[in-house]
Amino acid sequence: MKVVAINGSLRKEGNTAAMLKELTSKLEAEGIETETINIGGKKVHGCTACMKCFENKNSKCVFDDDGINDCIAKMKEADGIVIGSPTYFADVNTETKALIDRAGFVSIANDQFFSRKVGAAVVAVRRAGAVRAYDTINHLFGITNMFTVGSTYWNLGIGLNPGDVKDDAEGMQTMYNLASNMAWLLKKINSDK
Secondary structure, three states, X not given: OEEEEEEOOOOOOOHHHHHHHHHHHHHHHOOOEEEEEEOOOOXXXXXXXXXXXXXXXXXXXXXXXXXXXXHHHHHHHOOEEEEEEEOEOOEOOHHXXXXXXXXXXXXXXXXXXXXXXXXXXXXXXXXXXXXXXXXXXXXXXXXXXXEEOOOOOOOEEEXXXXXXXXXXXXXXXXXXXXXXXXXXXXXXXXXXX
């Protein structure tokens, strides 16, 4: 079993990364292989609704110069997908939104290849607005026929400066519980195969 975690933050060692590390460490302790990919800071294309993914049916977006297709391929092969984003003006940042839109369209256009995978949203926030960012990520999982994993609180952590989120005891506990729930669900699903 494998989980791919995608960090949309421009801060490769920021609060989103710290939360994803807490999550993936617990998943690995549960025997789940993980891989973390950073897309933040790369020039990514937003979806243009060109519908070429429906014409080509090659499991790729027509834009092939920004690393998003590599993410989509890894998401397709994984059993679980975690998408992490900082909160920008009460929503995900543009890199994360580009991934969501393009990966979602490509999956739907290619026989819903995200179907029945396990998904989790992880959001870093300074103060407020994280719930909308959390919802934005979860909308991808809902429209692509995935199982969404929750925790003992919304999957978010509070912090401004890189590393501040580590002082958010409830946020870190939420990541630990989220990983535990995700591992449990992945094991249940895979025990039936």
